[in-house]
Amino acid sequence: xxxxxxxxxxxxxxxxxxxxxxxxxxxxxxxxxxxxxxxxxxxxxxxxxxxxxxxxxxxxxxxxxxxxxxxxxxxxxxxxxxxxxxxxxxxxxxxxxxxxxxxxxxxxxxxxxxxxxxxxxxxxxxxxxxxxxxxxxxxxxxxxxxxxxxxxxxxxxxxxxxxxxxxxxxxxxxxxxxxxxxxxxxxxxxxxxxxxxxxxxxxxxxxxxxxxxxxxxxxxxxxxxxxxxxxxxxxxxxxxxxxxxxxxxxxxxxxxxxxxxxxxxxxxxxxxxxxxxxxxxxxxxxxxxxxxxxxxxxxxxxxxxxxxxxxxxxxxxxxxxxxxxxxxxxxxxxxxxxxxxxxxxxxxxxxxxxxxxxxxxxxxxxx
Numbered sequence: 001x002x003x004x005x006x007x008x009x010x011x012x013x014x015x016x017x018x019x020x021x022x023x024x025x026x027x028x029x030x031x032x033x034x035x036x037x038x039x040x041x042x043x044x045x046x047x048x049x050x051x052x053x054x055x056x057x058x059x060x061x062x063x064x065x066x067x068x069x070x071x072x073x074x075x076x077x078x079x080x081x082x083x084x085x086x087x088x089x090x091x092x093x094x095x096x097x098x099x100x101x102x103x104x105x106x107x108x109x110x111x112x113x114x115x116x117x118x119x120x121x122x123x124x125x126x127x128x129x130x131x132x133x134x135x136x137x138x139x140x141x142x143x144x145x146x147x148x149x150x151x152x153x154x155x156x157x158x159x160x161x162x163x164x165x166x167x168x169x170x171x172x173x174x175x176x177x178x179x180x181x182x183x184x185x186x187x188x189x190x191x192x193x194x195x196x197x198x199x200x201x202x203x204x205x206x207x208x209x210x211x212x213x214x215x216x217x218x219x220x221x222x223x224x225x226x227x228x229x230x231x232x233x234x235x236x237x238x239x240x241x242x243x244x245x246x247x248x249x250x251x252x253x254x255x256x257x258x259x260x261x262x263x264x265x266x267x268x269x270x271x272x273x274x275x276x277x278x279x280x281x282x283x284x285x286x287x288x289x290x291x292x293x294x295x296x297x298x299x300x301x302x303x304x305x306x307x308x309x310x311x312x313x314x315x316x317x318x319x320x321x322x323x324x325x326x327x328x329x330x331x332x333x334x335x336x337x338x339x340x341x342x343x344x345x346x347x348x349x350x351x352x353x354x355x356x357x358x359x360x361x362x363x364x365x366x367x
Contacts, residue, residue, distance in 0.1 A: 094256025094292035132177030
């Protein structure tokens with residue numbers, strides 16, 4: 001009964017936050033052109049640039065192409081993840097063991113609601129890396145992602161390769177997306193994924209100045225290749241990713257992984273509905289980025305705890321090894337030996353959500 005009340009309270013808080021956001025509806029004409037790099041001479045961008053100091057940014061030549069070709073020879077000290085495999089301090093793996101960090105890029109789209117329906121039935125929470133141009137077209141879908149317990153993050157305004165843009169253009173891409181999501185939800189984003197995984201030390205410098213943490217994916221093995229459909233068949237996508245899951249399930253699961261998936265269209269959403277059960281069948285836990293990283297403050301402002309997994313319902317298990325032998329040996333929740341740990345974890349998460357709820361209520365009341 002207590003759990004129900006706390007969960008209901010969380011939903012109430014989130015609903016109030018959404019209602020507040022709706023008081024200032026998104027007006028598309030007040031934003032940059034859809035799917036185009038925003039100009040840097042607008043009053044908004046000029047003001048944003050005055051808020052940060054970009055002096056000291058690494059001097060690295062801009063790449064060309066979308067996505068760009070790899071420089072030949074490589075540029076010294078660039079640390080270019082796409083071509084060099086150099087991640088610097090980007091997040092590239094879920095910190096929780098035996099866990100699939102479930103992420104979707106390029107939305108929201110008209111196909112996203114079907115994915116949300118599926119995730120709700122599965123009681124899974126994902127991180128959605130949002131394109132700002134799409135946020136202003138489908139703000140209600142973004143609000144639904146939030147109220148149904150998903151984590152929101154940035155995928156820039158126009159999905160242009162960031163190594164091809166100037167420092168000022170990167171600021172414009174990130175801040176316009178930030179503004180759109182803030183208007184829709186009241187949350188200021190904290191995590192981001194660079195389009196095409198296109199990131200180097202110059203881009204990282206600018207992103208950190210803006211308060212963002214880059215999240216790549218765990219290498220080619222965990223690129224589902226759903227973006228290649230229909231030139232690649234769904235059967236091939238499924239078969240290829242099955243091999244990756246099998247290799248992971250048989251290997252060292254001390255860390256989890258982040259996949260590359262998309263809620264771009266009905267094909268990619270359809271593929272997700274085939275792939276996720278494959279992870280479940282291999283007893284791999286599923287979590288969003290905030291849960292993977294145990295981040296109790298997954299937004300720069302507007303929220304102080306990860307959103308609940310599904311519509312205010314706390315997950316019935318914690319993250320980590322879920323095989324019977326591993327659980328029995330370690331007392332991991334999900335077995336008799338881990339019952340008290342599971343209860344403690346659930347209470348802790350609920351307490352964090354209530355704290356976030358109280359903070360949000362206070363913000364709404366004072367606004």
